Amino acid sequence: MSTLDLAFAALSDPTRRRIVQRLSRGRTRVTDLALPFDMSLNAVSKHIKVLERSGLVRREKQGREHYLELRAKPMRDVARWISRYERFWNQKLDSLDEFLANQPDEEQQP
Numbered sequence: 001m002s003t004l005d006l007a008f009a010a011l012s013d014p015t016r017r018r019i020v021q022r023l024s025r026g027r028t029r030v031t032d033l034a035l036p037f038d039m040s041l042n043a044v045s046k047h048i049k050v051l052e053r054s055g056l057v058r059r060e061k062q063g064r065e066h067y068l069e070l071r072a073k074p075m076r077d078v079a080r081w082i083s084r085y086e087r088f089w090n091q092k093l094d095s096l097d098e099f100l101a102n103q104p105d106e107e108q109q110p
Contacts, residue, residue, distance in 0.1 A: 003055060004081055007074040010054035015039075016047050020056060023070040030059075030066040 010016055015037065022033060034044040048068065051057035055074045060067045 003074055004077050006054035007056060007078050010050050010056055011078070013047065013050075015044075016051055019044075019047060019051060020070060023057065023068060027067050027069040030068060033068060 011020065018037075019033060022028065022036075030045070030048065031041065033048075034041050037044050048057060048059070052059060055071055057068050058071050060069070
């Protein structure tokens with residue numbers, strides 16, 4: 001799978017998106033990251049492993065503690081891919097807006 005495919009697959013799950021959201025605020029310990037989730041540490045660890053395989057998250061071990069941080073490159077790749085389609089839709093919506101603005105006003109017709 002490509003990096004982009006792995007990133008989209010990882011981000012398809014709401015739990016993993018919450019993990020990414022939390023990591024966007026900065027590096028944290030795995031145990032602290034798992035606290036707000038209503039699941040076992042083992043279940044959270046499985047989600048983290050998916051994020052690591054996709055390259056979105058990097059783990060660093062310091063003594064007995066495991067720290068996680070968000071990696072920017074896969075996120076930039078996803079944003080770049082999405083931005084192509086954002087431009088497409090903006091052009092379509094601008095054309096629709098122009099078309100509607102040039103329509104005769106129905107209230108003024110006899």
